[in-house]
Amino acid sequence: MTTSGGNIFSAMPGHLADEQMTALLTAPHVRIERIVSRGTSSPPGFWYDQDWAEWVIVLAGSAGLLIEGEAEPRRLEPGDYVHLPAHVRHRVEWTDRERATVWLAVHHAANLLDPR
Amino acid sequence: MTTSGGNIFSAMPGHLADEQMTALLTAPHVRIERIVSRGTSSPPGFWYDQDWAEWVIVLAGSAGLLIEGEAEPRRLEPGDYVHLPAHVRHRVEWTDRERATVWLAVHHAANLLDPR
Numbered sequence: 001m002t003t004s005g006g007n008i009f010s011a012m013p014g015h016l017a018d019e020q021m022t023a024l025l026t027a028p029h030v031r032i033e034r035i036v037s038r039g040t041s042s043p044p045g046f047w048y049d050q051d052w053a054e055w056v057i058v059l060a061g062s063a064g065l066l067i068e069g070e071a072e073p074r075r076l077e078p079g080d081y082v083h084l085p086a087h088v089r090h091r092v093e094w095t096d097r098e099r100a101t102v103w104l105a106v107h108h109a110a111n112l113l114d115p116r
Numbered sequence: 117m118t119t120s121g122g123n124i125f126s127a128m129p130g131h132l133a134d135e136q137m138t139a140l141l142t143a144p145h146v147r148i149e150r151i152v153s154r155g156t157s158s159p160p161g162f163w164y165d166q167d168w169a170e171w172v173i174v175l176a177g178s179a180g181l182l183i184e185g186e187a188e189p190r191r192l193e194p195g196d197y198v199h200l201p202a203h204v205r206h207r208v209e210w211t212d213r214e215r216a217t218v219w220l221a222v223h224h225a226a227n228l229l230d231p232r
Contacts, residue, residue, distance in 0.1 A: 003183055006197060007195040008173060027169070053143070078125075081122060082121035106222055108146040
């Protein structure tokens, strides 16, 4: 295998109607994604409920991440990271309206294709 | 399991004689580390030669990463990432002397404890 690389802040979308997800690494047990969002939120009543765990860090912008059972969204700013074990329900309450929010998400499981 | 989190730029060491590594997430198939270095380089003749793959991104500072077989080190600045498959030999030629270089490394394998 050869090495591959890039810059996570490159090729930023000029306009965003919705979140943009880009896979940076895909392997059976780990998937690394860049997520870019601006002024977006999860649909009302929607919760992410994933069969795999997710470690996520905000690298630019800011966001409000609500974890089920917590009273208020966590405000995430550059450098802030959170680990979400499988089936910890969560939603994005808001992302920065003034600039792009860049997330780096590391999804992981013993086998992402059949994580149970 | 509960969620956990923090800020990757917090608790930065004031003085660094060597690299500082902090585990942010440890699982059988993935290990996420913060690495902080300032003005350091791999010892002469030393190459990292890992049984697992590593995806690494520089979040602050800058560094020169030499991959075996390449003529010059790759200059990595904030946002630059590289995927290093298992046994791709590499070394750190230099890191910024003026400020801390913060790396986020995602080590991964089907089983990190017995990656072969």
